[in-house]
Amino acid sequence: MKLTVYLAGEIHSDWRNELITMANEKGLPLSFVSPQTDHDRSDDIGEAILGEQPSALYRDEAASQINNFRTQVLLQKADVVIALFGETYRQWNTAMDASAAITLNKPTIIIRPDSLIHPLKELANKANITVNTVEQAVDALAYIFE
């Protein structure tokens, strides 16, 4: 049994590579997918495909439809979703993806620092598991295969 894991969340740190490296070191039969993690590319993709837009609003609207298309395809393929919240930015896409995954009954792990316990408390309660570190999330993935 091979599982597909969608890695939602923060795109300004290297946590996805860390998590994938740890999972590979444990020999877990997992493949990983994620949103576009190049921030500039994800902001530019609308105009890159649809051409120049009349203002920042429409530029954002153009980009968001391509990004949401990508996420919907990959999230539907995922058996497990992991969403990491960092301490900066509003990260509404992370909350959006985690909530969509939970509503679709995708088993979901949230990773967040202690400083975010309070503002994330309702989302954490809805997720299956909430942890502080990438390593803990990998431990939970490994537990599936024990």
Added chain:
Amino acid sequence: MKLTVYLAGEIHSDWRNELITMANEKGLPLSFVSPQTDHDRSDDIGEAILGEQPSALYRDEAASQINNFRTQVLLQKADVVIALFGETYRQWNTAMDASAAITLNKPTIIIRPDSLIHPLKELANKANITVNTVEQAVDALAYIFE
């Protein structure tokens, strides 16, 4: 035909009363429900019902289960969801509720100021309608009954 509207989002301004007043002035056949809007009450509700908890983490976990229970009951009863984002706070519950509603195919309107266009672009694209003001949201509700 009477519709139930769930008003998700910011609890630090008076936008719900403004919206309900406008809707009533137009004579729209709507009833409104919402999350707990008394911030202290929503933070205290866990210990109020379950008793004192061993730390802030568990206090938050206790509160969140009661808040999520309430939201799930009321969101399932709603025909329409309106989610308002303000300029302060992370508002992850607002994003969580809006994303859950959209995933459940509840027709959804997002209200947000221009300053939040960029960080909310993917969620706005998934909602049915995105507007800037409470008045515009009421206009959209009124359009259902024209």
Added chain:
Amino acid sequence: MKLTVYLAGEIHSDWRNELITMANEKGLPLSFVSPQTDHDRSDDIGEAILGEQPSALYRDEAASQINNFRTQVLLQKADVVIALFGETYRQWNTAMDASAAITLNKPTIIIRPDSLIHPLKELANKANITVNTVEQAVDALAYIFE
């Protein structure tokens, strides 16, 4: 038992009033909803609520989000859907609404003239009933209550 009927389709003839009149004359316990039937209003609604848009494309995009919001609310409330195709225009909204209704397992009647038999054959096959006239559709509604 009172049923709600969504009347999708052509907005340039008076067929909805004819159908409702016939149904009322038979005393059928039905209430009726429909998309916006004032063509100009449905084209203008985006700018009426969201303000002037930078071009015809964005004007149309603004209008369509409000129209789709209205349709989604009312279609979800409908027990039966009737979709009438006339001989002019491409009427893609009519096809879109009928196909969405059928996919959602809403019992659906299509009304179309003989001249449209061939281009509508696949959609007609997916609908529950396909008829030529408004009167026939009302007869099918009346049959529910015999």
Added chain:
Amino acid sequence: MKLTVYLAGEIHSDWRNELITMANEKGLPLSFVSPQTDHDRSDDIGEAILGEQPSALYRDEAASQINNFRTQVLLQKADVVIALFGETYRQWNTAMDASAAITLNKPTIIIRPDSLIHPLKELANKANITVNTVEQAVDALAYIFE
């Protein structure tokens, strides 16, 4: 991860081969399915299997049940749907397939020329992405695998 793409829409131009060629040149891990694209065959298939029918109406009804059977099988297997509208014909099957796909939460791209912006505005708003050219659609598919 290999994805299956259903190519709905116009059968009177060579757009499917163009799209598949472009996707192959990019090395995208995709397989493609589509409705019957031989127009005469799709019109004749009912009598070819079920025998001569008493009139054009029944000939069309016979063909449509076989065509809808094929579409339902293949659409259920698809991870992504692309629907292309051309400038001629009413193309109600294209609208029907696109609307069914969207209602089933299949990620959907619409391709249409500028001349069809207005009549397709509501369907375009419901799709994930709307573009003008086959190349843009392939760019969106490629973006999934970046």
Added chain:
Amino acid sequence: MKLTVYLAGEIHSDWRNELITMANEKGLPLSFVSPQTDHDRSDDIGEAILGEQPSALYRDEAASQINNFRTQVLLQKADVVIALFGETYRQWNTAMDASAAITLNKPTIIIRPDSLIHPLKELANKANITVNTVEQAVDALAYIFE
């Protein structure tokens, strides 16, 4: 709490009236719906609405679409389904309605004589309750309200 009960099955005996009378005598808060129980009317309804058909095959096809439309509307409204099989006829509509109801998770009671135990054994196993008499079915309905 008032429940709606769909009475599928045999249309050549008076069992529906007997059942409704017994339920009313017990004062159960139930309303009842059923398929067309006038056999000739259900066979004629296609031509009555759609006009004369070219052969018996098409006459039957015309009737069946109207009958299925009626059944789909009423079955979707039902909280409980009761299906009675008699000793004569093939009664495939009864089996079709019972199986559809069970697949839709509608609580379902089958009534059948001892002589049909063997041929109905798989359908009886899938239903919630299988009984021999109308009176037993009414007893089961009454038990809901104890």
Added chain:
Amino acid sequence: MKLTVYLAGEIHSDWRNELITMANEKGLPLSFVSPQTDHDRSDDIGEAILGEQPSALYRDEAASQINNFRTQVLLQKADVVIALFGETYRQWNTAMDASAAITLNKPTIIIRPDSLIHPLKELANKANITVNTVEQAVDALAYIFE
């Protein structure tokens, strides 16, 4: 907005009346349904309706189909489920009803004494809220209407 609450669980104490009394004293707009709470009646119901059975096994099978029919009807009508576990008996029906309710996305409250924390920990984690007393459950219901 009036809600229906299904009261699953222990039938050997008077907790349902206590809960309903407390809810009524608070004026909550709730109606309550429950499984058969007369233990003998629930054991006898199969033979009472279907007649004497050849052994205890078949007597139990006969009773269970009637009891499950009742539960399915009432659970589908419920907006909220409350399941109380007492200290005696295995109470597998309580676990079955709570798990079914949670799987159907019914908002669910579990009431259990401290002595059952360990054996019920996984079910408690899946429920929305877990409390120790009937009063706490009523407080959670009341919170919906604040």
Added chain:
Amino acid sequence: MKLTVYLAGEIHSDWRNELITMANEKGLPLSFVSPQTDHDRSDDIGEAILGEQPSALYRDEAASQINNFRTQVLLQKADVVIALFGETYRQWNTAMDASAAITLNKPTIIIRPDSLIHPLKELANKANITVNTVEQAVDALAYIFE
């Protein structure tokens, strides 16, 4: 793309082998599953696994639970369902399987002789395709891959 086809229906003729042979001769990428086609085995399977039962009724009940278990597993794996009705027997399992498949949106073909047109008219109308011969059903399967 390889599809799985469930062959419901008559078990007293050799139609399954004929159909599979024809499909293989055409090189169609299909695999086939079916209910137990050894009539005696399907009647005996309950007692074979569960031991002797107290009467014919319980013997049938025992067999039906094993047969329904098998059918549910295999039907859920099927992409297409074909149901053949012959001229003898009541064949309620065939009707049950076809109706369940249609309700689950499985693309479904019914094969029946002309003599059964009238009693099967409603079920035929709900299926995607209705034909007279095994060869026609194979032609429809082949059409998927043209």
Added chain:
Amino acid sequence: MKLTVYLAGEIHSDWRNELITMANEKGLPLSFVSPQTDHDRSDDIGEAILGEQPSALYRDEAASQINNFRTQVLLQKADVVIALFGETYRQWNTAMDASAAITLNKPTIIIRPDSLIHPLKELANKANITVNTVEQAVDALAYIFE
């Protein structure tokens, strides 16, 4: 066709290995998954991943979220569920998993000794098959492939 079987239930006897050995001896194309069967490990897993908790209650809550995560992932992958009840312990997780599987329409077999017929009667009635021994369950699995 290869099927995945989830083995829910008792973790204090060696029944899983017995069942897997029997299935392998028959050459059945099955793979097996199960909950954590090391009791201590399943109790400790919360603190093992999340760190020491303030009391037994929170230790249990921590463990249960990891165990439920594992179960949800594996149950969603299962084509068949087998749940074995032994004579000791309350085994609420077994009842929870069986009820969740049945509610999700997973074909389900319950294994239980005669001594548990009465307290398990409602759950047994909802399962597809109820047997006394592991061997009988393997016979039912083998019957799928006859």
